[in-house]
Amino acid sequence: MSPFTIFLTTILLILLHHHRVTSDLTQETQALQTFINNLPHDSRYSWNPSQPICTWRGVTCDPTNSSVVQLRLPGAKLAGKIPNNTIGTLTHLRTLSLRSNALTGTIPPDFSNLVNLKNLFLQHNNFSGEFPATLLKTVGLIHLDLSVNNFSGEIPVKVNDLKNLTNLLLQNNKFSGELPSIDLESLVNFNVANNNLNGTVPMTLSKFPVTSFSGNINLCGNPLPSCNNTVAPSPAPVVGKKSSKLSPAAITAIAVGSALILAIILLIVLLCCRNKTKTGQQSKQVSKPVQPGGYRTGADVGTTSSSKDDVTGASAESGRNKLVFFENIYGFDLEDLLRASAEVLGKGSVGTSYKAVLEEGTTVVVKRLKDVTVTKKEFEVQMEVLGKVKNENVVELRAYYYSKDEKLLVYDYLPAGSLSALLHGSRGSGRTPLDWEHRMRIALCAAKGIAYLHVAGKVVHGNIKASNILLKQDTNRDALVSDFGLNTLFGGLTSPNNRVTGYRAPELLEARKATFKSDVYSFGVLLLELLTGKAPNQASLGEEGIDLPRWVQSVVREEWTAEVFDVELMRYQNIEEEMVQLLQIAMACVSTVPDQRPAMQEVVRMMEDMNRAETDDGLRQSSDDPSKGSDVHTPPTETRNSPATVTP
Structure with missing residues (x-):
């Protein structure tokens, strides 16, 4: 050619x-x-x-x-x-x-x-x-x-x-x-x-x-329990001569047993007649009004509990106080609530939470507050503020009750439990790890809920921690924020903030009230908890006098960033970049200077815009460029001994 x-x-x-x-x-x-x-x-x-x-x-x-x-x-x-x-x-x-x-x-x-x-x-x-x-x-x-x-x-x-x-x-x-x-x-x-x-x-x-x-x-079958489908054979019939007539001894035993049974029956009849007579005499007396006695525990159904940990209800003030609903979607009243059987869900920094099952089958959560210091008027004003908070990422306050001795809050019951239980509970060979995708979604839902409180509700949460992030088994809303806005009921920091170690912003050691910026710090600790798998207290860190943010900083400063991350996340490949990006956001939130912390709405934006750089094969590239906002690095992926899982 x-x-x-x-x-x-x-x-x-x-x-x-x-x-x-x-x-x-x-x-x-x-x-x-x-x-x-x-x-x-x-x-x-x-x-x-x-x-x-x-x-x-x-x-x-x-x-x-x-x-x-x-x-x-x-x-x-x-x-x-x-x-x-x-x-x-x-x-x-x-x-x-x-x-x-x-x-x-x-x-x-x-x-x-x-x-x-x-x-x-x-x-x-x-x-x-x-x-x-x-x-x-x-x-x-x-x-x-x-x-x-x-x-x-x-x-x-x-x-x-x-x-x-x-x-x-x-x-x-x-x-x-x-x-x-x-x-x-x-x-x-x-x-x-x-x-x-x-x-x-x-x-x-x-x-x-x-x-x-x-x-x-x-x-x-292996690895499950072995299959046992065999049916025990019926006992074979006895082959032989028919039994002879009963012996004299057997006849005597039967006669004595019959006499005893007859005597017991006659005794029961006499007791029933006596109780009936006594009841008739009491019915003629003028009865005193019965006061609501409180929740019945599973072991005490039908009795009134006087335990300190049981809700004792309105007592003598029930005539002047009532359960105040914001939207009564349930249809029960205070008397119904106080008659409900209850189960303790947990004891937190602001009070004890109960799972209350009413007689018609409705299930709610009742929080019994302790050490409330504000007046009834101040309490009601704050409840009205909290009752207006309605968002898909927060647990709505349904009703409240105030008396001299009892302060109760009523919420929806979420059976899936809390982030704390999911993240830290039953860590063992039979545990299903909380994967990266769900950790990110829970974190983002929580961030959106807190941002809504700050921007739309003008409410400081004041008690952000993993046990106050509740889970909802739903593909659209994975987590909801609970227990918000209660810190003002306890006279400054004497209750929630002073008790929740690990999540507390450093400035709260001297300040008298929580702020939007201290909420951001607490959320940053929550992110570190999701990334490290460690509860933010000294016991989980193994070093006396160190909190989670300082522990993370010390490890990042001296070693590969991967040493910080939860070992349960090591089975998932190609998520290093996202983990490092979320770590950078968390470290910005836990800055010791409040003004250097981002606002919650900015945190939400950063989490939504997290870069998902991917290679041509669909694998995330590992970022070790300190110019992207942090001086942390990730080790080469070949050092990870984990299954070959591609992350979408």
């Missing part, structure tokens, strides 16, 4: 490649626009069609900008069914993350076109239907997370076709039937907890921990 012919051929090939690239991107642009326009979504993902698709938020193209290889829309407020002929047309896609949305329906059949897909994150949605058969055709899958959805039916044995699979997470669904024998050499993480599975755990899966199978009540 002549040089001219070669030149023309080269030009033609370039033009054909450019046409193909342009055509592919045009189709992918149209598909993504159709997808986002047909679903409710966060305004941040309202892509501008006049801008190149590779610049859109959540969209990543290959190095030549010729095709979309990653689509990441976590927590984008997407709701509804995924339209057909949208995502399924992105044939070059390698990573797809739609986690933590409100997507419903089944997985579209055209997902079978995603032949290059490596990582699929669909957890925390409302997908339904059977195990998506269309995904079994994406044989290159490495990470598949369908957890916390409504998938049902059997788990297919054809999962074994996914030869490259390292992570298969199916927990918290409605899968049923027997577990198939999944035998994949590459499989590192496997979880089917909290489904409706039955039968025996296959030998090929018995290497995984018990937490991978817990919550399936009809599942057994």
Whole structure:
């Protein structure tokens, strides 16, 4: 071929490649626009069609900008069914993350076109239907997370076709039937907890921990308790001669027993008649009014408890005082509340909390305050302020009661418990760790709740700690802030702030009241608690006289930042950058100079804008650049001996 012919051929090939690239991107642009326009979504993902698709938020193209290889829309407020002929047309896609949305329906059949897909994150949605058969055709899958959805039916044995699979997470669904024998050499993480599975755990899966199978009540076998399906045989009938007539001794024993039984019956009848006569005489007397006696504990139902730890109620002042509701959504009154059976949930710095179950079945939380020093008028004014606080990230105050001897607050009951219990409770071999994603979501929900208190409610929380962050099992609101605004009831710092060691801002040693800035400090300690897994007291730090912020500073100054982080987080790869960023935010919050701390609304903004730098393979890059706001560093990832988990 002549040089001219070669030149023309080269030009033609370039033009054909450019046409193909342009055509592919045009189709992918149209598909993504159709997808986002047909679903409710966060305004941040309202892509501008006049801008190149590779610049859109959540969209990543290959190095030549010729095709979309990653689509990441976590927590984008997407709701509804995924339209057909949208995502399924992105044939070059390698990573797809739609986690933590409100997507419903089944997985579209055209997902079978995603032949290059490596990582699929669909957890925390409302997908339904059977195990998506269309995904079994994406044989290159490495990470598949369908957890916390409504998938049902059997788990297919054809999962074994996914030869490259390292992570298969199916927990918290409605899968049923027997577990198939999944035998994949590459499989590192496997979880089917909290489904409706039955039968025996296959030998090929018995290497995984018990937490991978817990919550399936009809599942057994290693590592779960062994299966014991044998039924004890009925005793064989006695073969032989029929028994002879009763002996004289047996007849005598029967006669004596019958006489004793008759005597007991006659005694019971006499006692009943006597009690009836006594009751009739008492009914003729003028009875005195019965005063409400307080909650009945589980062991004392039907009796009045005089224990110091039981709520004694309004007593003689019940006629002048009443339970004051802000919105009476329950329909009970003070008498109903005082008759309720109660269970102690915990004793905090401001009082004791009870789980109260009323006779009609309603369950609420009643907080019995102690050492209140303000007058009734001051108490009522503060309650009116707190009663107006209504936000999805705070626990609403439903009602209150004030008398000379008792001050009660009524809240909704949240059965999921507190962050403190979830983070620090039962740390052992059978524990399911609190993963990074949930720690971040809980932290952000708490930050939003506190920011709302500061900005909209003009309320200082005054008692921020992990036990006052309550959990709600809900994909949209994971945590709510409780016990806010009560510090003013105790005359300065004599109650909550003086008792909650570890969370208290240093200036409160001399100041007489909590402030917005001291709240920020306490929230910073809470973030450090989430990052380190350590409770902010001396006992957990193993060093006398040191608090959590100073301990973190000392470790960061002398060692790798990774030494600070909770060992339970070390099993999750590619989250180092986010952990370091949150650590930087926390250290800004716990500055010893109040004016150097950010406002809570700024903390929320920083947490929402945390950089999620990702490589072309969907792995987060580790940040060790001290110019990004801190002098801390992370060690090379190859020093981490943890499962090969890809984080969406």
